[in-house]
Amino acid sequence: MEIVESILNLPVQDPAEQEFSSADLTWTKFGTAEHHDDVALIPYARVDEFIIGECSNVECPTRFHIERGRKRSMGSLKEFKNDEYLEYRLYWCSFGPENYGEGGGVLPSRRYRLNTRNRAARPQSMRGCTCHFVVKRLYARPSLALITFNERRHINKSGFVCHGPLDKDAIGPGAKKIAYISNEIQQQTMSMIYLGIPEENVLEKHIEYVQRYGGSDATVSTLASQYVRKLGMIIKRSTHELDLDDQASIRMWVERNKKSIFFYQDTSETDPFILGIQTEWQLQQMVRFGHRNLIAADSTFGIKRLKYPLCTLLVFDSRQHALPVAWVVTRSVAKPDMAKWMKALLDRARSVDPGWKINGFVIDDAAMEIDLIRDVFCCPILFSIWRVRRSWLRNVVKKCSNIEVKRELFRCLGEIVYSIWGGGNTSIALKELILDFVDQSAFMEYFKSTWVPKIEMWLSSMRTLPLASREASGAIEAYHVKLKTKLFDDSHLGALQRVDWLVHKLTTELHSAYWLDRYADESDSFLNVKEEYISSTSWHRALQIPDSAVTLDDKGHLFAKVASKKDSRTHLVWNPGSDFAFCDCAWSMQGNFCKHVIKVNMICENAKGYKPSMSFWSFREILMDLSKKPMDDSIGLDESVAWTHQMLDQIKQLVELNNSSDIGVVVNNMPLKWVSKKGRTFVGIPASLPAISSSSKGNAKNLQKNRKRKRLSRLR
Numbered sequence: 001m002e003i004v005e006s007i008l009n010l011p012v013q014d015p016a017e018q019e020f021s022s023a024d025l026t027w028t029k030f031g032t033a034e035h036h037d038d039v040a041l042i043p044y045a046r047v048d049e050f051i052i053g054e055c056s057n058v059e060c061p062t063r064f065h066i067e068r069g070r071k072r073s074m075g076s077l078k079e080f081k082n083d084e085y086l087e088y089r090l091y092w093c094s095f096g097p098e099n100y101g102e103g104g105g106v107l108p109s110r111r112y113r114l115n116t117r118n119r120a121a122r123p124q125s126m127r128g129c130t131c132h133f134v135v136k137r138l139y140a141r142p143s144l145a146l147i148t149f150n151e152r153r154h155i156n157k158s159g160f161v162c163h164g165p166l167d168k169d170a171i172g173p174g175a176k177k178i179a180y181i182s183n184e185i186q187q188q189t190m191s192m193i194y195l196g197i198p199e200e201n202v203l204e205k206h207i208e209y210v211q212r213y214g215g216s217d218a219t220v221s222t223l224a225s226q227y228v229r230k231l232g233m234i235i236k237r238s239t240h241e242l243d244l245d246d247q248a249s250i251r252m253w254v255e256r257n258k259k260s261i262f263f264y265q266d267t268s269e270t271d272p273f274i275l276g277i278q279t280e281w282q283l284q285q286m287v288r289f290g291h292r293n294l295i296a297a298d299s300t301f302g303i304k305r306l307k308y309p310l311c312t313l314l315v316f317d318s319r320q321h322a323l324p325v326a327w328v329v330t331r332s333v334a335k336p337d338m339a340k341w342m343k344a345l346l347d348r349a350r351s352v353d354p355g356w357k358i359n360g361f362v363i364d365d366a367a368m369e370i371d372l373i374r375d376v377f378c379c380p381i382l383f384s385i386w387r388v389r390r391s392w393l394r395n396v397v398k399k400c401s402n403i404e405v406k407r408e409l410f411r412c413l414g415e416i417v418y419s420i421w422g423g424g425n426t427s428i429a430l431k432e433l434i435l436d437f438v439d440q441s442a443f444m445e446y447f448k449s450t451w452v453p454k455i456e457m458w459l460s461s462m463r464t465l466p467l468a469s470r471e472a473s474g475a476i477e478a479y480h481v482k483l484k485t486k487l488f489d490d491s492h493l494g495a496l497q498r499v500d501w502l503v504h505k506l507t508t509e510l511h512s513a514y515w516l517d518r519y520a521d522e523s524d525s526f527l528n529v530k531e532e533y534i535s536s537t538s539w540h541r542a543l544q545i546p547d548s549a550v551t552l553d554d555k556g557h558l559f560a561k562v563a564s565k566k567d568s569r570t571h572l573v574w575n576p577g578s579d580f581a582f583c584d585c586a587w588s589m590q591g592n593f594c595k596h597v598i599k600v601n602m603i604c605e606n607a608k609g610y611k612p613s614m615s616f617w618s619f620r621e622i623l624m625d626l627s628k629k630p631m632d633d634s635i636g637l638d639e640s641v642a643w644t645h646q647m648l649d650q651i652k653q654l655v656e657l658n659n660s661s662d663i664g665v666v667v668n669n670m671p672l673k674w675v676s677k678k679g680r681t682f683v684g685i686p687a688s689l690p691a692i693s694s695s696s697k698g699n700a701k702n703l704q705k706n707r708k709r710k711r712l713s714r715l716r
Contacts, residue, residue, distance in 0.1 A: 026040065037148045047145050051064055062095055071087050085136040085137060093130075132150055187512075191513070199228070272330060285315060289317050306502060322537075324510070329503070405437070471537075474537050538593050
């Protein structure tokens with residue numbers, strides 16, 4: 001648009017409507033190339049009609065107040081320019097400029113409230129709106145007014161609509177007439193909308209829960225219906241692209257969702273991008289299920305397809321399902337960068353529960369900084385083999401054509417892992433594997449390029465760290481599969497390189513899915529959701545298979561048969577008892593830990609001639625290493641005895657808890673744990689006490705004198 005440098009070149013606009021707004025005017029750029037504003041020239045007599053029309057904005061209805069004004073008298077200027085003012089008034093939307101909302105602040109120069117009649121009804125309604133314009137009555141032409149619009153949109157400093165129907169946080173003056181809607185009801189309604197449940201069903205459930213608090217009033221039902229429709233409209237209109245530039249868009253999202261962020265570091269020349277996301281509900285679940293329990297990491301999701309890889313921290317809920325409690329979006333795995341977000345996450349949990357502590361941290365990547373995790377969380381590290389197993393099985397199925405070759409190749413890969421406790425030479429076993437399957441060129445090319453250079457590091461981690469159980473590995477894998485299904489949908493392939501899209505999907509659809517799962521399970525509602533949630537892991541699906549459906553090969557222990565009721569067929573599980581067992585079902589062919597393998601291995605644990613699980617084998621080797629400490633190594637012997645007794649006590653408590661029908665008996669038998677005097681004092685007395693005034697000191701002295709006189713009178 002051409003920039004006009006003189007007001008004399010501006011046309012005078014006089015719209016035919018009785019009341020008009022900025023949308024009815026043609027705006028011109030006025031000023032210089034470096035600094036220019038949108039201006040329009042109208043008759044001064046129609047300024048009030050313009051303000052009334054601007055207040056009647058359908059999307060953001062408001063009122064404007066005079067924030068600042070100045071006047072001159074005619075003849076006061078001997079020399080003047082064409083744009084000098086006779087009267088100057090700065091009009092500001094009454095929802096600003098202060099922000100009394102959450103995270104807002106009052107202007108530092110505003111010591112008092114302006115005494116204007118057209119001010120907003122209450123200061124509490126101000127939300128930091130930046131919409132404002134200037135009206136100048138021209139000194140050279142007093143019959144005309146120059147309108148300069150500095151910000152036409154009703155947005156706050158973060159660029160979001162801050163009042164009106166398009167503001168998703170708006171409450172409105174009729175809030176007192178609406179029935180009570182708790183955070184739980186609101187989250188339930190949002191979750192159902194995000195998951196695509198029909199609006200009729202959402203409305204039915206919402207009204208049902210609202211009527212528990214507000215009664216079965218027709219007005220309550222009507223307002224609840226309006227609330228659901230408005231919420232649905234806001235969710236449908238919401239978009240991940242707050243700005244065309246992805247980096248600017250994610251900054252705007254961070255500014256708006258500070259409560260859901262535990263760490264944020266923008267990209268710079270020295271620092272990489274790090275975004276740590278944790279909603280209030282996730283924090284509650286982390287404190288609840290993570291305390292004195294395990295935390296696991298799905299550490300390298302989307303490393304090839306996403307702009308920044310995603311690391312998810314998981315806890316195991318009451319059904320031992322993996323529940324995401326934090327997401328970290330970053331490409332950096334450097335120790336200083338990981339330390340930043342890990343410490344921030346731990347501090348956030350301890351801000352809720354100062355005594356919060358975990359018993360173990362499960363990793364799935366041998367390249368993770370083990371020492372850092374030990375230093376930050378002060379707990380043992382466990383290793384889960386689910387990622388190795390899944391990667392190998394997927395590529396065996398994909399790159400080998402013969403089913404018998406697939407079975408044998410996957411068994412040999414498992415033998416290499418099992419050999420770390422048998423004292424075998426890993427390099428020799430790898431050479432033999434490559435020679436035996438040299439005709440499988442596609443798989444061998446993948447294996448040599450991807451795994452051979454780093455397999456020693458992975459096997460070393462498996463040898464030195466305790467291995468996580470099959471149940472834990474299956475739960476982590478179930479979360480990984482669900483995350484992959486949600487994100488890698490064909491309709492979203494074009495948005496994978498945008499961080500704002502990833503954050504939007506995590507905090508809306510995925511978060512809502514897990515919230516509704518937990519709510520359905522604990523409240524015993526949404527029975528179909530609850531059933532799907534319970535059977536979402538292969539471990540729980542395996543528990544539904546009866547023992548009679550499994551038939552073992554007693555002669556060679558080569559295979560097992562599992563009769564399936566669902567598809568009325570029998571599935572073959574080769575190499576039974578091993579964590580690298582191979583099943584011919586469709587779920588296993590996708591690289592997953594299937595229910596048939598888990599069920600067969602459960603049966604094999606109590607049968608003779610089968611290998612124990614890798615987690616049990618790892619645990620046994622650790623105990624054997626502790627018992628083999630030499631007697632003359634006194635410090636090492638002390639450490640072995642201490643660790644052994646600590647594990648023995650915990651095992652005894654778990655056995656007693658599982659076998660007891662009355663938890664009260666177990667609690668009464670536990671030893672008392674006394675809190676230190678310092679800790680009791682700290683809890684009982686505030687950290688900082690207000691200074692005692694001189695008058696209160698005088699009162700205290702008089703009180704002491706009166707008490708002393710009473711004691712003396714009693715003695716007399």
